[in-house]
Amino acid sequence: MTGDPMIEVRDLRVSFGEVAAVQGVSFRVEAGESFGLVGESGSGKSTVLRALAGLNPDWTGELRVEGRAQGRRRDKGFFKSCQMVFQDPYGSLHPRHTIDRILAEPVAIHRMGDADARIERALAEVGLGSQFRYRYPHQLSGGQRQRVAIARALILEPNILLLDEPTSALDVSVQAEILNLLTRLRAERGLTYVLVSHNLAVVAHMCGRLAVMNRGRLVEELDAEALRRGEAREDYTRQLLRASRGYDRAAAEAFRDFA
Amino acid sequence: MSANPNGGSLAGWLTADTPRSRAQARLGRLYRGWQGFTRNGLAMLGLAIVLGLVLMAALAPWLAPYDPYQQDLGRRLIPPGAAHWLGTDAFGRDILSRILHGSRLTLYIVALVTVTAPIAGLAIGTVSGYFGGWVDAALMRITDIALAFPKLILALAFVSALGPGIESAIIAIAITSWPAYARIARAETLTIRHSDFIQAARLQGASSARIILGHVVPLCSSSLIVRVTLDMAGIILTAAGLGFLGLGAQPPLPEWGAMIAAGRQYVLDQWWVATMPGIAIFIVSLGFNLLGDGLRDVLDPKSR
Numbered sequence: 137m138t139g140d141p142m143i144e145v146r147d148l149r150v151s152f153g154e155v156a157a158v159q160g161v162s163f164r165v166e167a168g169e170s171f172g173l174v175g176e177s178g179s180g181k182s183t184v185l186r187a188l189a190g191l192n193p194d195w196t197g198e199l200r201v202e203g204r205a206q207g208r209r210r211d212k213g214f215f216k217s218c219q220m221v222f223q224d225p226y227g228s229l230h231p232r233h234t235i236d237r238i239l240a241e242p243v244a245i246h247r248m249g250d251a252d253a254r255i256e257r258a259l260a261e262v263g264l265g266s267q268f269r270y271r272y273p274h275q276l277s278g279g280q281r282q283r284v285a286i287a288r289a290l291i292l293e294p295n296i297l298l299l300d301e302p303t304s305a306l307d308v309s310v311q312a313e314i315l316n317l318l319t320r321l322r323a324e325r326g327l328t329y330v331l332v333s334h335n336l337a338v339v340a341h342m343c344g345r346l347a348v349m350n351r352g353r354l355v356e357e358l359d360a361e362a363l364r365r366g367e368a369r370e371d372y373t374r375q376l377l378r379a380s381r382g383y384d385r386a387a388a389e390a391f392r393d394f395a
Numbered sequence: 396m397s398a399n400p401n402g403g404s405l406a407g408w409l410t411a412d413t414p415r416s417r418a419q420a421r422l423g424r425l426y427r428g429w430q431g432f433t434r435n436g437l438a439m440l441g442l443a444i445v446l447g448l449v450l451m452a453a454l455a456p457w458l459a460p461y462d463p464y465q466q467d468l469g470r471r472l473i474p475p476g477a478a479h480w481l482g483t484d485a486f487g488r489d490i491l492s493r494i495l496h497g498s499r500l501t502l503y504i505v506a507l508v509t510v511t512a513p514i515a516g517l518a519i520g521t522v523s524g525y526f527g528g529w530v531d532a533a534l535m536r537i538t539d540i541a542l543a544f545p546k547l548i549l550a551l552a553f554v555s556a557l558g559p560g561i562e563s564a565i566i567a568i569a570i571t572s573w574p575a576y577a578r579i580a581r582a583e584t585l586t587i588r589h590s591d592f593i594q595a596a597r598l599q600g601a602s603s604a605r606i607i608l609g610h611v612v613p614l615c616s617s618s619l620i621v622r623v624t625l626d627m628a629g630i631i632l633t634a635a636g637l638g639f640l641g642l643g644a645q646p647p648l649p650e651w652g653a654m655i656a657a658g659r660q661y662v663l664d665q666w667w668v669a670t671m672p673g674i675a676i677f678i679v680s681l682g683f684n685l686l687g688d689g690l691r692d693v694l695d696p697k698s699r
Contacts, residue, residue: 220595220598222591222594224591231592232614234414234417237417241599241601242599245601270419271413288595288599
């Protein structure tokens with residue numbers, strides 16, 4: 137896998153009517169890399185991810201996934217190689233479908249065959265026993281649901297996993313479990329991750345490289361090592377770092393609005 | 396291995412926390428719904444009435460003491476008594492037998508309307524709500540036009556165009572009742588079309604047809620089933636109204652509305668001729684309404 141990056145985004149712009157949510161974002165993610173997009177609410181980080189996944193057709197710019205330029209409509213091959221895990225596991229599973237049906241559907245769509253064995257394997261991989269297979273989502277906890285959502289994304293054996301705040305709707309104790317699961321799965325399968333989060337600690341733990349977004353623009357790109365050492369070039373990033381360490385009066389008084 | 400708290404009973408199997416097959420999971424959910432339903436006494440009464448209607452229709456030839464079409468002018472307009480429990484009509488026909496046989500017509504109308512109007516409404520509503528844009532605009536304007544017609548008048552127009560008869564009445568009722576179902580289905584679809592599980596299905600590469608049939612329809616259908624059950628009374632009354640006006644079932648068919656119309660001229664002196672089929676319509680309509688209320692409590696997640 138030399139040459140082409142796994143994901144390449146060039147001058148991506150997304151607007152919702154009058155509001156320009158993303159204003160010219162460019163970045164690239166190499167194969168096997170874990171890339172983080174950080175920013176506060178409304179910075180446009182989730183919008184970038186949704187445009188990348190093909191859920192938002194109103195964008196301009198250039199998106200290349202596995203070297204192939206992507207249009208507004210994606211083909212089946214794209215979905216086979218690029219899957220997404222949503223933020224809220226309470227909303228991302230169909231309330232009337234059993235876990236079995238939820239996992240069987242992607243296998244049926246892509247005519248992969250051998251659904252029974254695939255479902256059992258997918259459940260085992262995310263640490264759920266087969267006793268969960270015929271339950272409904274409402275019989276599961278938030279962490280278990282997110283495991284099902286991860287299993288659903290991975291059952292297609294994709295190369296890329298887009299993660300939209302995968303732990304922010306979960307209990308703190310469960311967050312670590314899900315993050316460790318994601319780390320293990322990436323190591324086992326050589327997956328490429330794009331992780332969107334407002335939580336710098338999560339991104340520092342999960343990602344090798346990250347980009348900071350504010351008001352629809354990329355403020356700066358840095359690697360996780362630099363983030364841990366607190367070596368940010370931009371004032372906005374430094375402020376975000378300071379805010380993430382918890383509330384203190386000096387930080388609140390020093391707060392600036394970066395337009 | 397199967398540590399079943401209820402010792403392997405059927406109820407234990409149905410309420411098992413860890414179902415072992417698709418069928419068990421589905422039946423278990425139905426069983427829980429049924430348990431909720433049985434707690435509602437009035438709904439059970441409604442279910443009993445509707446089941447009674449079905450039994451009546453199925454067993455009419457054996458239950459009816461007389462031939463519903465057998466005229467006997469010597470025994471006309473006999474008041475309710477031992478020989479004729481509900482009396483006889485102007486042609487000497489036994490009213491009880493006619494009501495029993497008439498239940499078949501009522502059920503026929505109900506069944507045919509149920510398999511046409513709600514399904515058409517569901518298809519139009521979900522497609523309209525899911526795709527949005529010009530598809531939605533076009534389909535909803537058609538629905539608006541259909542909704543703007545007064546129901547009975549439109550049914551009258553259809554019946555006069557198609558000629559009187561029970562099939563015309565059914566077609567007329569079906570054509571006038573689908574827009575309401577389309578509206579409900581569209582409203583439900585709009586609330587779920589942007590939800591994450593629909594987006595997730597799209598991200599798996601699911602086609603629009605698969606998403607609508609497999610993901611949207613199951614969530615719309617429960618509120619639609621409730622609405623259809625509650626509308627049943629109205630459908631029966633519209634059919635009876637058309638029969639009463641002479642535009643539905645034709646004589647000598649024992650349709651309840653037509654029977655009331657036939658008894659109209661004797662209503663002051665021989666009250667039973669019009670009253671008995673009227674009571675039948677009342678009981679069946681009430682039964683469907685009670686059943687619908689009970690179903691809403693079980694099926695509609697919003698009322699819980």
